[in-house]
Amino acid sequence: MKQYDAVIIGAGHNGLVAAGYLQRSGLKVLVLERNDHIGGATTSISRYEDFTYSNCSYVCSLFRQEIARSLELYKYGLQVIPYAGGAQIIKNDDGSYDAMGTYWHDDANRRDLERFSKRDTNAYDRLNRDIIRQCKFIKPLLMRTPADPTSFKPRDLMELLYLGKRFYGLGKEQMHETMRFYTMSVADYLNEYLENDALKSYLAGGATVGTALGVYSPGTAYILLHHAMGDLDGNVGAWGFARGGMGAISKALNDSFLAAGGHVRLNAGVSNFTVEHGKVKGMQLENGETVKADLVVSGMDVRRTFNAIDANELPQWVVDRAKNFRFRGSSGKVNIALDGLPSFYGIPKDSPCMTGDLHISQSMDELELAYDDWKAGRWSQDPYLDMLIPSLVDPTMTPQGKHWMSVFIQYCPYKLAEGDWNEDRKNAFGNHIIDRISQFSPDFKEKVLHMEIRTPKDIEDETGLTEGNIFQGELTMDQLMFNRPIPGYAQYRTPISGLYMCGSSTHPGGGVMGAPGANAAREVLLDLGKRMVP
């Protein structure tokens, strides 16, 4: 059997990033993937005729530019098309509809906002300035290994010093603002700036994506960063579609990795790791085969990774921490094939807003009520929906004249109070979403050709994300930075020598960033005494 220097578990985007860096840095790398396709939750899949869906993650922004450049992803075919706007559909008290558009062009943006609130138009600039300020503080930390605050090692002390310096560099007032920003609820935060419900709910909804928290929960404000932290080719805050769907990112990563000489094996799920004297020796595959390796980097989430190790090989507290790491499935998704472009109340059909994210939540109370439903174990009656029609800007994904729509749903529980998910309940959920959209789109129902309904359970079954948590674990304060995934093992290492983690369970977390993969590769190479290339 062929020997590899390193084996990566899982061909998700983080696994492929880590693989790419390690291969380019001179190791012989093998990637093992459980499914018959690469990508994990970053995939493009055909589920109906000639339609291609980005069936899990669906938009791109947070992916680190430095990784895309290092691994030459643009050379391997990655194209990201920014979307030109978005809209919040508003149902007026008299039953009429309107839409507040957001546009890439600032003047257009202001003009539309001014129709609703002159005051907010100015406040919105202030809000964005303050959020960008927070971004500047946090962004450099994404590609750094978090310091262990209990350690007296020079490296950790230096890193803590760096962090402290940056923090104190903010100045007294901004330090306070930063602390507030990271601990308050998005509703409170927005209320301090804005008055218009439509604008507030447009922004607030995004701060609950993927988390089991509501807009009134403390600790949600900072998630607003996700809307401003990304960039596309240097356009700060821009979001876009990967041409060909999110799978294009995985494909470019994969092609780059293969071109550097790496190998990928599909249908090769790992059932458990072989550990001897605290050192990893290899793994057993689900088909019974064994693969030998002294260096393993797991892209699986922390619970799955540790579940694949004999508990006797691990300290009890690590087993407990992995067990208690919180994955909360809270998001659902419906991918819909459409027989033509549906119309939405309040939005002209040729409006650039249609190419972006469409929202229908009317108020923050409505968003919070959606969360109350989740807490009670039901899908939200009036969920936050993030609707996008990527085929408007990327015609490669559907047949001519047809469209596909990606609907992200917050909240949908992993476990229902009434019992386990089954076909009936799943269909009821899907139909509920279609009905909800139809309230804002008169011709929607008649255009639906096919829909793929994805509950957290489905997401777990297909991608291996525990409980279908899209970030491989909640992004709450107790699970961030040096606490992610386990205090003491937040530097991509594990108690098992030679076993590393590179999934979104590690710092800085999920969101198709690629940073965990790159950081893990750097740590692996550090231990091998090698420099990361490039």
Place this chain on the structure above:
Amino acid sequence: MTRRFQNIIIGAGHNGLACAAYLSRAGQSVLVLEASDVIGGAARNRDLAPGVTVSPGAHLLHAMPADLMRELNLSEHDLSLAATDLNTVSLAVNGEAITFDGDTVTGSAVSDADKAAYVRFNKDMHRFTKALGPALEKLAPEIAIETWKQRLDLMGLGWSIRKLGRYHMREFLRIIGMNFYDLLDEYFENPQMKAAIAMDALWGGEWGARSMGSVLTYLYRMAGYARNGDVGIAQPKGGMGAVSAAIAKAAKAAGTDIRTGARVKQILVENDHAVGVELETGERIEADRVISNADPKQTFMKLVSPDHLDTGFVRQIKNLRARGKAGKLHLVLSSAPKFKGVDTVNLGSRMIIAPTMDEIELAFNPSKYKKYPTAPVLEIIMPSVNDESIASDGRHLLSAVVQYLPYDDTPDEEANRTAFLETVLDQLERYAPDIRKQIIEAELLTPRDIEREFGMTGGHWHHVELVFETFLFNRPIPALSRHTSPITDLYLCGAGCHPGGNVMGIAGRNAAQLILKGGK
């Protein structure tokens, strides 16, 4: 010509009185001005019915430091405790009550694993409380690192956490930002037990158990137990008003003047210095400095003219969260009530109605939308069981904190209160089936009523919500975290300051000590 005082303290709450006592004992002249006719602020007494004394604000004493009580000789000033170390009993509809007595949990539904876990849990929490505790007694450290003193203060806080040892420091840094719901899930199985413990993080606050930072508020409460001289949860003889009365006596004995019925209209400011106050009657009283025991919002949005403040500062004060969610229920009962599963010995305990953490969330949910819960969670005590002076003629007083009421400023306030009183009684009836027949007098205070009676903005017990962004050097905002304010000679000494709410007196003492040291 009235006498000129060195200090005017606005508000005769327990912190204002403690501040007065410490200042007077150091030889300063102090005038305390209290808007209402009784002293005590939220730790006061009043008659609910002839011969029945109620503590309408706080009803238990559990956070006042033993050394503060000793320093002010409160026992010599007639403060005694009618009961100490109250047990906590979590009531159950089926009578399977769970009793918490120190480290021991008893109850037919509690597993041995949970009993053992409770010992472990207490040990862990005590450890973390000890790390946090010292910072909650001294002045808040400053976040600045300009001087060596500031650096040492911060390093001291860091060191007290590092001293926990590597494993426990990591654990501390993990759980401190966590929500209590998840933490309790890690320790325990029994849902009723979890709910009873969870409520101790939530009384008086705005949020539910799933809200981030609820572990912090739990540790904050535990820190109170740790410093109160082993009296645990105690019931002062004669009601909570007796605590304030004792502090007032201590202050008076040292020379403090206290005027009740003297509502301050504004704080007089000249050249950015506080020079005195003007009363609603138009009377102006001058002093070297003014110390406000009122909450920060009242102090800076009502008592000080905004002309004297920066807009940024005013905005910070305006944005402080003071949304009280706790109400109070008072019932005069014709005889001792019978709660399912509670014997007469335990009737004097603290009884909790909170069946599961999910039901706590269900009670919390409506309050987010300014609605009332259908099954409220309650902390019930029967003060008259431990203290006969509370109610005469064999009658009994039931006093309960009713958690998660909205601040009701709708026109339907009256009707809502009446309707909600029935909801609360329905809830009580599930646990004490005969209680309705025993009721002679009933009173329900909503957060808005509490604001009316005690003056705290939003009816919030802690003046300002106790959460990360308003904790330690950020309480209530960095500029006010060490009792001084942007206006020279205007100080704060209330619960809105570090360390925060509960009948504690530390904020008053710290303010006094700071002033005696020269105000820096």
